[in-house]
Amino acid sequence: xxxxxxxxxKDIANVLNISAAAVSKALHNDSRISDKTKKAxxxxxxxxxxxxxxxxxxxxxxxxxxxxxxxxxxxxxFFSSVIQNIExxxxxxxxNIIITQSNESFKKECRNIDTLLFTQVDGIIASMANETIDLxxxxxxxxxxxxLILFDRGENDLNVDYIGINDYDSSHVIVEHLxxxxxxxxxxxxxxxxxxxxxxxxxxxxxxxxKHNLPLDHELLIESSLTIEDGRKKMxxxxxxxxxxxxxxxxxxxxxxxxxxxxxxxNIKVPEDIALVGFGDEPFTAMVTPSISSIxxxxxxxxxxxxxxxxxYTKKKTIEQTLNKIILDAELVIRESxxxx
Numbered sequence: 001x002x003x004x005x006x007x008x009x010k011d012i013a014n015v016l017n018i019s020a021a022a023v024s025k026a027l028h029n030d031s032r033i034s035d036k037t038k039k040a041x042x043x044x045x046x047x048x049x050x051x052x053x054x055x056x057x058x059x060x061x062x063x064x065x066x067x068x069x070x071x072x073x074x075x076x077x078f079f080s081s082v083i084q085n086i087e088x089x090x091x092x093x094x095x096n097i098i099i100t101q102s103n104e105s106f107k108k109e110c111r112n113i114d115t116l117l118f119t120q121v122d123g124i125i126a127s128m129a130n131e132t133i134d135l136x137x138x139x140x141x142x143x144x145x146x147x148l149i150l151f152d153r154g155e156n157d158l159n160v161d162y163i164g165i166n167d168y169d170s171s172h173v174i175v176e177h178l179x180x181x182x183x184x185x186x187x188x189x190x191x192x193x194x195x196x197x198x199x200x201x202x203x204x205x206x207x208x209x210x211k212h213n214l215p216l217d218h219e220l221l222i223e224s225s226l227t228i229e230d231g232r233k234k235m236x237x238x239x240x241x242x243x244x245x246x247x248x249x250x251x252x253x254x255x256x257x258x259x260x261x262x263x264x265x266x267n268i269k270v271p272e273d274i275a276l277v278g279f280g281d282e283p284f285t286a287m288v289t290p291s292i293s294s295i296x297x298x299x300x301x302x303x304x305x306x307x308x309x310x311x312x313y314t315k316k317k318t319i320e321q322t323l324n325k326i327i328l329d330a331e332l333v334i335r336e337s338x339x340x341x
Contacts, residue, residue: 171204231258
């Protein structure tokens, strides 16, 4: 039968008949402990399968060398790329990351924050869940004096660092492209406008229509969760209108994929009958037929900048955060779904 009790420093000390303090010093290569004792301590620790208590160590030192990362989901190339680049930068500086995902749930996001705070992380880098409106838990991070860096989805009211792309301008770039393709009735399947980035995309869409003297038809502006199934449902809704759109701008590649699936099932030609543009430049956008035009969100650079922003706080004696934005330019990758050339 396996003994589930964790080995402690005291257990190692009892085997060697030395003090727990001496064991601790040996495990940390203290110069006051002889090489012979260090070797004996490490061998007994190995034999007893001793695992250091990093939480206790963090409490003693006031530093864990851990950074928490919260994302809505990990099965997205955008978020996985951001995580990869955060980790690469932080690992070089001796930090490890703890990855959590909210699955777009406010309650799960709150539990993630509590877990990371309990683990004594040195900082938190996060992208908010779709459901998040109440910012109380994010304020809790700030009150603990822990650096909070937001990316992609964040709120100005928190007055912390933010890294993302220019969502407002992205909509202008997309609408401009579609207008140049001769489109006059452009629909937008967007996210929920209580989330700042989706609100900015909606505002950009509306203002871009005005700029090109195109009427705003509220039937063509739809909010959603932006899943593949949402893309299918909302595209079906648009096709039932008396006057169909001739182009659809979707605020997520996943919803754009669902929309494309439905259009193909309905034998509607893309882009001849309806042009389609997504958002995020997920790898599959270049692989489907027709390939989907999309906005490149510069995920690698966002991850690097988020990590570097956290590291900038490790060099400061006091943590005083203010609203500081790093905004990257929008880049439209034009593919078959919206290109009539």
